[in-house]
Amino acid sequence: MIKFTLNGRTVETDAPATARLLDLLRDEFELIGTKEGCGEGECGACSVFVNNLLQNSCLIPIGSIAGADIQTIEGIIETEQFKILDESYSIAGGVQCGYCIPGMIMASAALLSKNPHPSEDEIREGISGNLCRCTGYNMIVEAINLAAKKGDGLW
């Protein structure tokens, strides 16, 4: 039995310790916002926070998360920070097919909480682990820049 915190609630699972956190979130907890794009830690579509650090959930065996604090996109939807990112992504046109977007939002939030006023280069660096095939990234970079301005003081 593995016990951990998921989006603010204490939860437990009987799944084997070698199961991927990604599968646990999607199958057992039905949190579909965490997407699988590659299964090898290369695309960032499955990004979650593990103890406030951005991680690819496809690379995490659940044996390693006992006692950890896990947050998925569902866990941040109600926050002010998410609302700012949501609006900024809409204004900047950062969303096309949408498959990378929950992971990209997690990466954006992670970046801004570390660095509330990132430069363009720092934004590009901050989302470089998250692949997007539709946008060519520029409108996402612009969205994060906008969120930094709109959410000044929030992060």
Add this chain to the structure above:
Amino acid sequence: MNLKNISTSVPKKDHKGKVSGQLPYISDVKVENMVYGVLYRSPIAYGKIISIQLPTLPEGYEAVGAEHIPGPNYVKIIKEDQPIFANEWVNYIGEPILMLTGKDLDILYSLLNEVKVEFEEHQAIYTLDEAIKQKSVSSVLANYEFGESLENISAIEQGAHQIIEEEYDTGYQEHVYLEPQGMLAVYKDDEIIVQGSMQCLYYIKNALLSALACGDDEVRVVQSPTGGGFGGKEDYPSMMACHVAVAARAVKKSVMLVFDRSEDMLVTTKRHPAKLKYRTALDKEGNILSMCVDIFLDGGANVGLSSVVLQRALINSAGVYKIPHFHAKGYVLKTNTVPNGAFRGFGAPQSFAGIESHIGHLSKLAKIDPLEYKRKYLVKQGDPTITKGKFRDPILVEEMIEDVLNVSEYKKKKEDFQRLNQQNQRYKKGIGTSLFLHGCGFTGSGERDHIKATVKLVKSKDDQVSLKISNSDMGQGILTTLCKIVAKELDLPFEDILYPYPDTKEVPDSGPTVASRTTMIVGKLLERAAKKLKNQWQTGVEQEIVEHYVHREMIPWDEKTFTGDAYPAYSWGVNIVEVEVDTLTGNIKLEKVYGNYEVGKVIDERIMKGQIDGGLAQGLAYGYLEKMTSKQGRIQQKSISDYGPPTSLDVVSIESKVFDNPYADGPYGAKGAGELTLIGGAPAVQAAIEDALQTSFQQIPITPEVIIESLWMKEGEEG
């Protein structure tokens, strides 16, 4: 919000569901009594199946193969050459032979390892070069030839000052849509519902009607939110749909087939590798007297859509130029490799990379700046096309070039870079251009003879208007743009127009979501339907308006002679790219990218900008970053990082502008836009690298290895 100006951006219809991650893609769906399917695929490139030995299957696990297909064993696309499950022969590594179904994927994969198939292996053809050499014996899957007679051209060549011959190679390109392919067949006693990630609902429905040999009301196709397509979900989903539907019928359960990334990269269609040969006669001053182009496409093991891809490649073989005496021919050749298919641009990116490269090299011989040389040959309104069609509408390319020259300070930079490069031994800067067009809509008579699109608008009693069309939003934004067209026509708030994910039970066949046709063709039909609805509007009454495609006959297309108007309209583009090349490592850094486009009329500025940035990122990467190879019939790159699509660190901000030039047969004047944006990337990046290194390349992608090799060769030559 009522729309004043059609081009003004609005919030996208699907934004909320996507940004929160709560919009369910096919892999997010679970239905009752659902099992998974996994495919046993051929480990050899060419051979005969001698025997198949299955392991003992636990309860609830079953095997499905060719014997379970009620109809003929092929995926209905164009020709009947692609089996659903290999029958007797296998033609490429990865060809599906049978499917195992059951509840647990881990158990399925371990069972898959225990399947034993005995083959009699035969000599395969692995590469396009081998296929070209053996052309007489290997099968030509498609070929066309057109243009001025070779006798005339040979007479011109005899009087020419010199004849330049070049060979140019382009590689595979992999789509890397972020959502891997997935398809689910929901089993019901009287109906199979196939839902999944797709671009073309009726392609799939027709394939299913054939494979299941069933009645029209026994099968239904529903699009799930689709995480990127780029052509990769044009033809391949038909095969997956046949797999899950045949399996669902056989095991009487719902069957889900979702690829992981490596399976997706190894077995799904890709952009055709191509070889393009140019033979051009020049006079003393370097002016073009005549040109012959030969195009060879690697079709892979089945023809699929390759014949149509070849048509588009050929139609674009002279680029945006009026070449005095022109002849072209092309072949799709069979190799024992993964079948190649549709990819944004559909044959045009190969042709434009080739012709822009060749014309650039000719300009060097004539000692004229490449852009200046290209401008001498630019087509003008009223000029014939190379297929004896006509460029009917105004062409703004000259204006677009002038503008981007000013914005980019092209001339000044050319001089600055020359000076800088003399001072800096290691880092060299270069600037390059590309000029391109894209024929909008289906090639040739496709819209008139094959697609015959129909759209429907339905108004409910409470006056809610819904779009009933079979087109897929795969990220390009048609849920938003098409609703805008209808909203503006009806003078209703954009938010009030509904466009549910299409279901063939509800929607007529408005055609596939391909060929930059959706906005122009389907959008125009919707505009007409909305106009009609407005005229007939009765508040509180259910109403339905149906509109059919009407072909505006120009110069009729004849596929046999390869003559006539290949497209009703053309969109245009100009790119300028600046790079810095590290001559020590061969690394290329993009520095600046500019793009001017003309797509008739923009339906949503922000969505257009998204198409420009995204298409250009793919096009640029096609030229220098993305490399996929096959060895002994096996694709060598099976992970994203093996392949190398651009990350946020590879792209720079793109300065772009869109020119207004409304087209009479497009909604609000709109033409196609989605594919155009990819086409100019690779040739501009090649020209910039050539400018930096003062050398010529005969291939894309120009990877660091290619650059280092060329620098060594140059050093060798210079002694």
